[in-house]
Structure formats: structure tokens, C-alpha cells
Amino acid sequence: MNANAASAVMPAFKVDVPIPKPPCELSIEEKQHYRQRVKQQLVAHNAVLVAHYYTDPEIQTLAEETGGCVADSLEMARFGAEHSADTLIVAGVKFMGETAKILSPEKRILMPTLDATCSLDLGCPEKEFAEFCDAHPDRVVVVYANTSAAVKARADYVVTSSIAVELIEHLDSLGKKIIWAPDRHLGRYVKQQTHADVLLWQGECVVHDEFNAKALLQAKAIFPEAAILVHPESPASVVKLADAVGSTSQLIKAAKSLPNKQLIVATDKGIFYKMQQQVPEKELIIAPTAGEGATCRSCAHCPWMKMNSLVALAEAFDIKSAEKVNEIHVEESVRLKALIPLNRMLEFSRTLSA
Numbered sequence: 001m002n003a004n005a006a007s008a009v010m011p012a013f014k015v016d017v018p019i020p021k022p023p024c025e026l027s028i029e030e031k032q033h034y035r036q037r038v039k040q041q042l043v044a045h046n047a048v049l050v051a052h053y054y055t056d057p058e059i060q061t062l063a064e065e066t067g068g069c070v071a072d073s074l075e076m077a078r079f080g081a082e083h084s085a086d087t088l089i090v091a092g093v094k095f096m097g098e099t100a101k102i103l104s105p106e107k108r109i110l111m112p113t114l115d116a117t118c119s120l121d122l123g124c125p126e127k128e129f130a131e132f133c134d135a136h137p138d139r140v141v142v143v144y145a146n147t148s149a150a151v152k153a154r155a156d157y158v159v160t161s162s163i164a165v166e167l168i169e170h171l172d173s174l175g176k177k178i179i180w181a182p183d184r185h186l187g188r189y190v191k192q193q194t195h196a197d198v199l200l201w202q203g204e205c206v207v208h209d210e211f212n213a214k215a216l217l218q219a220k221a222i223f224p225e226a227a228i229l230v231h232p233e234s235p236a237s238v239v240k241l242a243d244a245v246g247s248t249s250q251l252i253k254a255a256k257s258l259p260n261k262q263l264i265v266a267t268d269k270g271i272f273y274k275m276q277q278q279v280p281e282k283e284l285i286i287a288p289t290a291g292e293g294a295t296c297r298s299c300a301h302c303p304w305m306k307m308n309s310l311v312a313l314a315e316a317f318d319i320k321s322a323e324k325v326n327e328i329h330v331e332e333s334v335r336l337k338a339l340i341p342l343n344r345m346l347e348f349s350r351t352l353s354a
């Protein structure tokens with residue numbers, strides 16, 4: 001890609017990958033068996049389970065019952081780095097396992113499956129992204145946590161949605177021009193909030209991109225008293241209808257602080273498990289997606305997060321056979337480069353909470 005090509009508006013980076021099939025349903029007895037097996041394995045391997053809000057409720061329950069954590073990607077990274085376990089088992093998608101390895105190289109990082117990826121990560125290939133950055137050398141490179149270790153290694157800052165507005169505001173106050181990647185919706189939202197000079201990569205999340213303003217208005221007509229909570233990876237027309245916009249953790253807080261008894265929630269429905277714990281008296285409603293004619297992408301649940309099944313989790317420790325390797329490895333030269341922007345993110349988030 002030459003400089004002129006890179007200066008043009010980036011085309012939407014559509015990811016055309018087969019959506020994985022959901023794992024098989026288990027009987028109650030089978031679930032019990034695998035739950036027990038995971039618990040035994042965690043003890044035997046001095047391991048701790050770190051799960052994302054978007055995993056299935058049974059995985060989140062296990063993490064809570066075994067002294068692990070259920071959190072957003074920023075908190076997962078912090079928890080894993082500070083925990084004394086020898087092994088972290090990361091239930092989420094691959095970039096989360098890589099982030100854990102970058103921050104904790106001395107630990108063994110296992111995942112239920114390394115095939116659990118993310119459309120944002122896939123939509124921001126290392127080579128094309130490096131060319132894009134090279135074409136704009138005057139800009140600070142800020143990448144969302146949902147990127148590969150190699151893309152992080154090319155960045156000046158890593159950021160999560162929970163601190164994105166604050167970080168871009170900070171960089172803008174220093175007079176910096178910015179490249180933002182990969183999520184175009186979140187990038188546009190951050191740009192609108194901060195009025196900073198931000199050049200956007202055009203990636204998208206296959207789950208949030210499906211939320212639909214027309215269908216959301218119809219849902220609001222059915223539940224007129226409900227507040228609308230929206231993750232900013234959703235399209236602008238959906239964000240515009242929101243009573244609260246924020247990261248997963250921020251939406252859980254908003255669910256508590258808003259007075260409404262009904263909440264329409266536009267993010268992955270995996271979040272309902274922790275949100276409902278916080279607001280047991282409230283009714284949580286999944287925001288509608290593309291509705292009629294919608295594809296299997298339109299179920300408000302990440303198909304890659306869903307790959308973190310109980311069976312895959314129980315088998316993650318079994319790395320005896322060559323084709324069954326669930327351990328995360330990050331090349332040391334890449335790790336050291338990616339560590340710099342990740343540490344900047346952690347340092348910046350500490351200044352916000354100080």
C-alpha cells in the first residue's frame with residue numbers, strides 16, 4: 001500500500017470467515033461431570049480461571065466458584081498479571097490469551113480453544129495495518145485491545161472501551177493526531193466525544209454491528225419505560241437511541257444507577273449473567289438485531305466466545321496429543337514490543353482511578 005492509497009478512506013474491512021458451529025448441548029449429568037473435572041484440574045495445576053463477561057453463564061459461574069474472575073478485558077489482564085497461580089486459563093478469545101501472556105510471560109496461559117478469535121482481530125492484519133501506520137508517521141497509533149500481539153507491537157497505546165474516551169482526550173490535549181484501530185464504530189464514537197483528530201481503521205464486531213435502530217425503536221414502543229443501554233461498538237444510529245453508552249463494566253454500573261425497571265441491552269447477551277446479579281429486581285431485554293432475514297451472526301452472542309464450552313475447558317489441560325495444544329505462545333521480540341503500549345494502557349488507567 002503506498003502513501004496515497006493509505007490516505008484514502010479505508011474501506012470497511014469485512015471479515016468473511018466461517019462462523020463456528022455452537023458446541024453440543026450437554027445433559028445435566030454431563031455438565032456436572034465436566035464442572036467437577038475443571039475444578040479438579042484447576043487445583044491440580046495451580047491454575048485460575050479468568051473469564052470474560054461474554055462467555056456462557058456456566059463458565060462465568062465456574063470462574064466465580066473457583067476463585068477466578070469474570071470481567072472485561074482490561075480487568076482480566078490486571079487480575080491475571082497480579083494472581084499468584086502458575087497457570088491462567090483464559091476463557092475468552094485469542095487476543096485475551098495473548099494479552100495475558102504478554103503481561104505474564106512466566107505463567108502458562110491455556111485457553112479452552114485457540115480457534116476462538118474475534119472479527120476485529122481478524123479484520124486488522126499485521127501487514128496491512130503496519131502499511132497504514134507507515135503512511136501516517138505523524139500520528140500516534142492507538143489500538144483497541146481486540147487485536148493480535150503483532151498489531152499491538154506496532155502501536156503506541158493499547159486501549160479498552162472502558163478508558164478509550166479518556167485516553168484519546170488526553171492525547172488530544174497534548175496536541176497529538178491519532179490513528180485508531182480496528183473498530184470503526186467505537187472509533188467514530190470516541191472521535192465524536194473528544195473532537196480529536198482521529199483517523200479510523202474500518203473494522204467491526206460481527207455481534208455489535210448487527211444491532212438495528214429500527215428494530216430497537218420497535219422494542220422501545222413495546223417497553224416504553226425501558227432504558228436503552230448500548231455498547232459503542234454498535235452502529236451510530238443505535239448509539240443515538242441510548243440512555244447509557246459504555247463498556248461492559250460501565251453498562252453494568254449504568255444498569256444499577258438508572259431508575260428504570262426494564263433495560264434493553266445492546267451488547268453480547270453473555271453480560272446478562274453479571275448484570276442480573278447486580279440488578280435482580282430488573283427485567284433485562286436483549287436489544288433486537290437485524291430481525292427478519294438476519295443471519296446466524298444476529299443472535300447477540302459472539303460465536304467465538306461461545307466456543308468456550310465446558311468440554312473445551314475441561315480438555316484444555318490435556319495437552320498430551322500434538323493436535324490438542326491449547327497453550328498461548330507469543331514470540332519474545334513481539335511480546336517485548338507489545339508490552340510497551342499495554343503497560344502504557346495500565347499506567348493510564350491507574351492515573352484515572354487514582
Ligand code: SF4
Nearest residue numbers: 118119205206207302
Ligand atoms: S463480541 Fe465482537 S468484539 Fe467481542 S470477541 Fe466477539 S467478535 Fe470480537
